[in-house]
Amino acid sequence: MKSRWWKEAVAYQIYPRSFYDSNGDGIGDLKGIIEKLDYLKEFGVDVLWVNPIYQSPNDDNGYDISDFYAIMDEFGTMDDFENLLKEVHNRGMKIIPDLVVNHTSDEHEWFMESRSSKDSPYRDYYIWHPGKPDGSLPNNWESFFGGSVWQYDEQTEEYYMHIFSKKQPDLNWENAEVRDKLYEMVNWWLDKGIDGFRVDAITHIKKIDGFPDLPNPQNRKFVQSNAGHANQPGIDVFLSEFVERTVKNYDVMTVGEAGGATFENARHWVDQDKGYFDMIFQFEHLGLWKADDGSLDIDALRTAMSKWQTGLEGKGWNALFLENHDQPRSVSTWGNDKDLRKTSAKALATFYFLMQGTPFIYQGQEIGMTNVRFDSIDEYSDSGIVNLYEYETGNGRTHEEMMKYIWKNGRDNSRTPMQWSSEPQAGFTTGTPWFGVNPNYPDINVEESVNNPDSIYHYYKKLIELRKDLPALIYGKYELIAKEHSQVYAYLRKYKEECYAVIVNLLDEETDFYLQDGLTCENLLLSNYSREDVLGSAMHLQPFEARVYKVMNQSN
Ligand code: NOJ
Numbered sequence: 001m002k003s004r005w006w007k008e009a010v011a012y013q014i015y016p017r018s019f020y021d022s023n024g025d026g027i028g029d030l031k032g033i034i035e036k037l038d039y040l041k042e043f044g045v046d047v048l049w050v051n052p053i054y055q056s057p058n059d060d061n062g063y064d065i066s067d068f069y070a071i072m073d074e075f076g077t078m079d080d081f082e083n084l085l086k087e088v089h090n091r092g093m094k095i096i097p098d099l100v101v102n103h104t105s106d107e108h109e110w111f112m113e114s115r116s117s118k119d120s121p122y123r124d125y126y127i128w129h130p131g132k133p134d135g136s137l138p139n140n141w142e143s144f145f146g147g148s149v150w151q152y153d154e155q156t157e158e159y160y161m162h163i164f165s166k167k168q169p170d171l172n173w174e175n176a177e178v179r180d181k182l183y184e185m186v187n188w189w190l191d192k193g194i195d196g197f198r199v200d201a202i203t204h205i206k207k208i209d210g211f212p213d214l215p216n217p218q219n220r221k222f223v224q225s226n227a228g229h230a231n232q233p234g235i236d237v238f239l240s241e242f243v244e245r246t247v248k249n250y251d252v253m254t255v256g257e258a259g260g261a262t263f264e265n266a267r268h269w270v271d272q273d274k275g276y277f278d279m280i281f282q283f284e285h286l287g288l289w290k291a292d293d294g295s296l297d298i299d300a301l302r303t304a305m306s307k308w309q310t311g312l313e314g315k316g317w318n319a320l321f322l323e324n325h326d327q328p329r330s331v332s333t334w335g336n337d338k339d340l341r342k343t344s345a346k347a348l349a350t351f352y353f354l355m356q357g358t359p360f361i362y363q364g365q366e367i368g369m370t371n372v373r374f375d376s377i378d379e380y381s382d383s384g385i386v387n388l389y390e391y392e393t394g395n396g397r398t399h400e401e402m403m404k405y406i407w408k409n410g411r412d413n414s415r416t417p418m419q420w421s422s423e424p425q426a427g428f429t430t431g432t433p434w435f436g437v438n439p440n441y442p443d444i445n446v447e448e449s450v451n452n453p454d455s456i457y458h459y460y461k462k463l464i465e466l467r468k469d470l471p472a473l474i475y476g477k478y479e480l481i482a483k484e485h486s487q488v489y490a491y492l493r494k495y496k497e498e499c500y501a502v503i504v505n506l507l508d509e510e511t512d513f514y515l516q517d518g519l520t521c522e523n524l525l526l527s528n529y530s531r532e533d534v535l536g537s538a539m540h541l542q543p544f545e546a547r548v549y550k551v552m553n554q555s556n
Contacts, residue, residue: 006196006253006278007317008474009046009094010464011360015325016053016075017061018417019363021429028417028428030076030084039446041091043366043457044464047253047358048088049198051325052098053081057107059167059383061415062098063200064105068185085193094195096253101182102201103168110181111169118156124175127161129211140213141225145384146391148222161211163204163229165383173205173238186246196252199277203260206235221395230260236268239276255319255358256280263307270316279319279358282308286327296334298487298506302480309356309478309491318357322348323365328413332371335544336508341368341444343544344508346459346528350546351489351504353463356478361460363418367449368456371413372438375403381435382411421447462526466548472498481516488513488541492551499553500525505541513539515551523550 020032052062055070088095113122129138141149150159151166161170207229214223247254258280261269269280284304288297322330331337335344345368353359377389389402419441421427426441449457467473472495482490487507493500515537526548
């Protein structure tokens with residue numbers, strides 16, 4: 001039934017609120033996406049993942065859905081969505097919306113019914129619990145956005161669970177009626193002709209029985225609660241049912257957001273015959289900094305990437321990414337967003353894009369957009385960050401400490417409006433943008449990038465073309481080389497008689513590199529420095545230098 005077209009695809013993620021505003025209200029919208037489809041087609045991407053577009057009070061920018069069957073007013077109408085779908089398909093592209101089924105908004109009618117009375121037929125749609133006999137919270141679990149996962153509701157004198165914000169109550173997947181309603185909704189969207197889903201927070205739908213307190217050796221007020229709800233035994237029952245009753249019957253692509261899924265049970269998630277998703281986003285390669293000096297831990301990165309690359313070979317498929325709307329910008333985090341911005345962004349692109357899997361590019365990544373620094377917490381929007389700031393400053397951390405943390409890690413770094421041009425507001429809107437534009441837009445914008453052949457945008461385009469031209473870069477086996485090098489990440493892609501080498505200096509310093517015995521460079525296909533005739537096995541690499549070679553492999 002499934003044709004696995006998504007293996008050859010390149011995906012692009014759109015955060016609609018910040019992508020392009022077509023009507024001057026300061027908020028990106030569906031018509032804005034339609035206006036930019038030619039740009040995306042020309043860039044070479046095949047699949048668009050669009051963050052939630054459903055009706056929502058926007059406590060968490062659309063991840064708090066109040067009506068699964070309606071489009072958020074600010075984004076447009078259902079007609080606009082249908083137009084978008086048609087226009088995407090007319091251009092030979094595909095579209096996968098976000099599917100959020102771990103929780104709804106507290107303004108969803110199910111929740112409003114549920115909270116109205118203990119006897120409501122909707123009571124069990126959510127997770128309600130009385131406090132402990134001494135009146136304290138039901139347990140010590142911490143929400144991802146800070147504070148307890150429990151919110152007291154005066155109306156019925158019980159607590160409801162929310163692992164994200166208190167405006168995102170968790171649905172009770174133990175209730176078969178809830179699951180039926182969700183599957184019905186999923187099929188309604190699939191029947192519209194969408195091409196799949198990115199499935200939000202899906203590892204969290206199963207909570208452990210009885211919601212016990214978690215071990216708390218450091219005696220903290222609340223403890224990180226993944227052990228209570230991430231990838232817990234029993235989740236498989238829900239996931240297989242979800243697949244059977246919905247996506248299995250359509251030729252679509254699914255990518256599960258699977259924080260907490262470990263490689264050891266990854267086969268369940270993405271096995272090509274029996275897996276629940278075609279691919280998953282897992283996060284083991286992010287945040288690998290050395291404890292002593294905060295620099296990138298290349299050994300840990302090699303281990304994390306290679307484990308998934310080799311482990312899924314012939315068995316499942318990877319989703320490849322460096323950025324999304326929850327992560328800071330990669331060029332600021334891993335690269336050098338000052339004097340080596342372009343070079344380091346290209347190096348990072350080369351590093352992940354040519355591995356085995358479907359590469360995802362997050363809006364703005366293709367032009368090297370950077371993190372942003374606003375001085376006041378009032379200039380920030382992400383409820384996750386704002387809640388955390390309030391919680392932590394309320395518990396003794398200083399404003400300066402928290403801002404430093406936010407500048408480096410905050411999700412809003414990647415949510416500033418897309419920088420289209422050097423026009424006011426980066427050409428994103430003619431009105432007042434819903435969220436601050438990064439002041440570097442006069443230098444970093446799409447217009448500049450498209451017109452400059454040496455830009456990050458054109459480098460990505462070449463990577464996309466290379467991947468389309470060479471099946472080895474899609475289907476080839478991944479093999480890590482130079483396993484001990486202190487700053488170069490290098491690997492081969494081998495397919496039939498062909499072999500390619502991807503060599504990336506991930507640090508800001510020059511270094512020597514030797515391509516191992518048995519491999520001879522035949523042809524330099526791509527580099528982020530101007531290089532012509534560099535075919536020897538011994539090479540001297542400049543800071544963040546990346547090279548892709550066709551190689552002859554005598555050991556084959
Ligand atoms: C993961 C999403 O990517 C994130 O943006 C959101 O806040 C949470 N899930 C809750 O839906």
